Amino acid sequence: MPWPEYSAAFAPGLTDPQCPAPADVVAHGGKGVVRRYNVYRNNVTVSLIQALADIYPAVQRITGAEFFRAMARFHVRATPPTSPLLFEYGRDFPAFIAAYEYAQALPWLADVACIERAWLDAYHAADRPALDAGALAAIDPARLMALRFAPHPAARIVRSRHPAITFFTMNQAEGVPAPLHAHDAEDALITRPGPDVIVSRLPAGGAVFLTRLLAGDPLGAATAAAFDEAPSFDLGANLAGMISAGVFTTLQPGEPA
Structure with missing residues (x-):
């Protein structure tokens, strides 16, 4: 046969x-x-x-x-x-x-599994140089909100209504996990700016902000969406944290509004 x-x-x-x-x-x-x-x-x-x-x-x-x-x-x-x-x-x-x-x-077990899957995909993603932290300083302020960010191949987001990052972190090693003190929703950012995969928690508004940026939206539109979800959203802190985590590779300037 x-x-x-x-x-x-x-x-x-x-x-x-x-x-x-x-x-x-x-x-x-x-x-x-x-x-x-x-x-x-x-x-x-x-x-x-x-x-x-x-x-x-x-x-x-x-x-x-x-x-x-x-x-x-x-x-x-x-x-x-x-x-x-x-x-x-x-x-x-x-x-x-x-x-x-x-x-x-x-009910949070599936979200922990999503983080683990994202971790493995980030580990196997293509290597790319991460965006330099000083790249924004060279941008004309009038064009800042029109900027688009090229995502790093390893960047992933996992949104959860449960403390999924806490459960994931607590169960990464042998031993007795510490007591769980939080029951809040946690949105995970998974990146690999270097050889190691990093899992971190996104602040309020950060997940929708980054989702829009990774989808190719300009900075202004992503910022507006983040403020709609979380009025306390801190644009400067979020953008600096994401660049530091290696979420982006290059900037794509756009025309000012």
């Missing part, structure tokens, strides 16, 4: 325990086909569960290994991989967690 047809017949059952071994699969001497296929199927499932555990270590630490692996097994059966790169697997896992019946008591 040609390889594409053989692969199409062989692969579907690897994540579905109810699927019988393909009829055209043979073993050495024609013996033990079903048993050997089941062993291979089990190895694939275990490998994908471990890939999810490697991508979402904070989620596993929060839930415990037994709960996590049971949840991950359901995800593996529902969502087989589409890429040969294991770090690409599990992009739908946060959404799966949000809908998973037995995780409803942890």
